[in-house]
Amino acid sequence: MFKKMLVFLIFILVAQSTQSEPVWGFFGHKHIGRLAVFTLPAEMIGFYKKNIEWITEHSPDPDRRRYALRAEAPRHFIDLDRWGEPPFPELTRDWLTDAMRHTDLSILQEDGDTISLVRSKEIDWTAEKVRVGRYMIPIQKYKDFYRKNLLNRFDFVCDSLYGLRKDADFPCGELLVEDHLFEDGLNPYYTEYLIGQLTRAFKKGDVSRILHRSADLGHYIADGHVPLHTTANYNGQLTGQVGIHAFWESRIPELFADEEYDYFVGKADYVVNKREWIWDYVLASHSYVDEVLTTEKKLRQTYPADEQMCFEQHNAIMLKTQCAPFAKTYQDKMNGMVEDRFRKAIHSVGSAWYTAWVDAGRPDLNLLNSDSVLAEKDTLQQYYEQGKILGRSHWE
Secondary structure (H helix, E strand, C coil): CCCCCCHHHHHHHHHHHHHHHCCCCCHHHHHHHHHHHHHHHHHHHHHHHHHHHHHHHHHHHHHHHCCCCCCCCCHHCCCHHHHHCCCCCCCCHHHHHHHHEEEEEEECCCCCCCEEEEEEHHHCCCEEEEEEEEEEEEEEHHHHHHHHHCCCCCCHHHHHHHHHCCCCCCCCCCCEEEEEEHHCCCCHHHHHHHHHHHCCCCCHHCCCHHHHHHHHHHHHHHHCCCCCCCCCCCCCCCCCCCCCHHHHHHHHHHHHHHHHCCCCCCCCCCCCCCCHHHHHHHHHHHHHHHHHHHHHHHHHCCCCHHCCCCEEEEECCEEEEEEHHHHHHHHHHHHHHHHHHHHHHHHHHHHHHHHHHHCCCCCCCCHHCCCHHCCCCCHHHHHHCCCCCCCCCCCC
């Protein structure tokens, strides 16, 4: 009886811990954000080194924010395999254009009837006009309407449709918006947007925004370097490999990064074409998806079953996780892929910060005072500790 109770207790603890375990993991994101500071030129490194502890601690903030904001989850991934085959011609890589071209609009009336306004797959987006209900609207006017009222929003007002045509007769009720781009992830789009936000923060000398945008940008860039952030099979749930996401992204770096990885990645580079650069590293990540999955599956078939999973103490909780020798074998069979993506993420984060600073006119960061930012109260941690992820998690 005692043994049965002990096993049951361990099972409960494991179940509880796996629900809240952060997946690069907090460890990886903190390391990537911290090490990116040392890629910066002399004009920037003083400011960033002064705030290195803040950046380190806040690099996981976007993962915490998934517990507070519905809009957060899609910023961490993009399911590229939902969009056909590389180079994914359905995606122009412009956020507004792609969101507009993959959004359906309809109206839910009080009597329960639904009236379709826009069926995105039925529209010729190269034409001069788009059909909205029974009206033909100039494509640029519809694009302006979409940017103002629908892009990255959740409060849709049916009356806004009259901005398309004042004399229209829209039977307004509840405006239903199906943004398929949002559903399948926004990581590269949002990363490009944040580089622009950081550039504006530098121009204004807004210390709070500089630090917050730097930490957030580092997080999304790091996520874009993870192969499983670029596929609908993000946790092996489609191939019977549930748990592989945390294994690749969190468990392996925690075991080997500090002892084995080479953190000398060179100096940050200026990025001329931000959009192309972002998509290049995201597509590179996607090219590794099959190797990540097939290597793990083959290893499980040949490695002794009772030596694959172990119980370990983790943050005062007994956790069932991959055994260190098994993880080492998986890492070696991937020929250093995890370390390579880890190193590239560090360099890319530094390059994004440097690029935003150059585009802002190379402002003197030594004139900025960050004391008030360092004293801010951390409210996201409360959401993380008490809440539930809003949207898709990595391990569902």
